[in-house]
Amino acid sequence: GAGVSQTPSNKVTEKGKYVELRCDPISGHTALYWYRQSLGQGPEFLIYFQGTGAADDSGLPNDRFFAVRPEGSVSTLKIQRTERGDSAVYLCASSLGLDTDTQYFGPGTRLTVL
Amino acid sequence: AQSVSQHNHHVILSEAASLELGCNYSYGGTVNLFWYVQYPGQHLQLLLKYFSGDPLVKGIKGFEAEFIKSKFSFNLRKPSVQWSDTAEYFCAVIVYAGNNRKLIWGLGTSLAVNP
Numbered sequence: 001g002a003g004v005s006q007t008p009s010n011k012v013t014e015k016g017k018y019v020e021l022r023c024d025p026i027s028g029h030t031a032l033y034w035y036r037q038s039l040g041q042g043p044e045f046l047i048y049f050q051g052t053g054a055a056d057d058s059g060l061p062n063d064r065f066f067a068v069r070p071e072g073s074v075s076t077l078k079i080q081r082t083e084r085g086d087s088a089v090y091l092c093a094s095s096l097g098l099d100t101d102t103q104y105f106g107p108g109t110r111l112t113v114l
Numbered sequence: 115a116q117s118v119s120q121h122n123h124h125v126i127l128s129e130a131a132s133l134e135l136g137c138n139y140s141y142g143g144t145v146n147l148f149w150y151v152q153y154p155g156q157h158l159q160l161l162l163k164y165f166s167g168d169p170l171v172k173g174i175k176g177f178e179a180e181f182i183k184s185k186f187s188f189n190l191r192k193p194s195v196q197w198s199d200t201a202e203y204f205c206a207v208i209v210y211a212g213n214n215r216k217l218i219w220g221l222g223t224s225l226a227v228n229p
Contacts, residue, residue, distance in 0.1 A: 108157075
């Protein structure tokens with residue numbers, strides 16, 4: 001596609017539920033990043049994929065968070081047993097693969113946990 | 115721990131005023147530096163980046179930034195702002211420690227330019 005797309009754009013869920021957030025990177029981009037952004041904060045790094053493998057998942061806050069990229073393209077961020085503190089905008093970005101490459105961001109998914 | 119500090123959280127300027135947004139990082143090793151911008155209702159997008167070479171980097175829309183290694187700084191500048199520069203600006207730094215790399219973001223600076 002022309003840019004990074006993320007679905008859904010908005011997700012409202014109840015505390016304790018499971019959610020999946022999807023990211024479609026730009027075609028041909030091997031690197032994919034997930035960030036979380038709370039109101040008034042900068043993006044907080046969660047996880048980075050190079051191809052199908054998670055090259056760095058040190059930003060995942062706890063084991064309720066998990067992300068996959070099984071075919072090296074689309075990625076899904078999965079959150080189990082959601083908590084109110086998980087409410088944020090979840091951003092996805094992709095790049096050609098090198099650190100020198102520009103990251104292109106998607107519009108984000110606004111997650112609200114009631 | 116490594117961190118990125120943006121000194122100005124909210125900046126209000128009139129059109130044609132000069133802009134300088136501060137960014138300092140705390141890490142003594144190799145870094146790559148970025149400024150990203152988020153216009154109202156739009157995605158984050160890259161303004162400019164520094165990896166090596168000339169420490170004065172030119173970006174889009176007339177922005178520039180200067181990497182001063184001795185000061186651990188990467189301040190963003192524009193000589194004359196326009197109303198359309200109203201946006202949120204983020205400084206970000208990749209730090210390299212051994213085989214690990216980590217991208218760290220500042221909290222952002224909200225710029226409002228009055229026409």
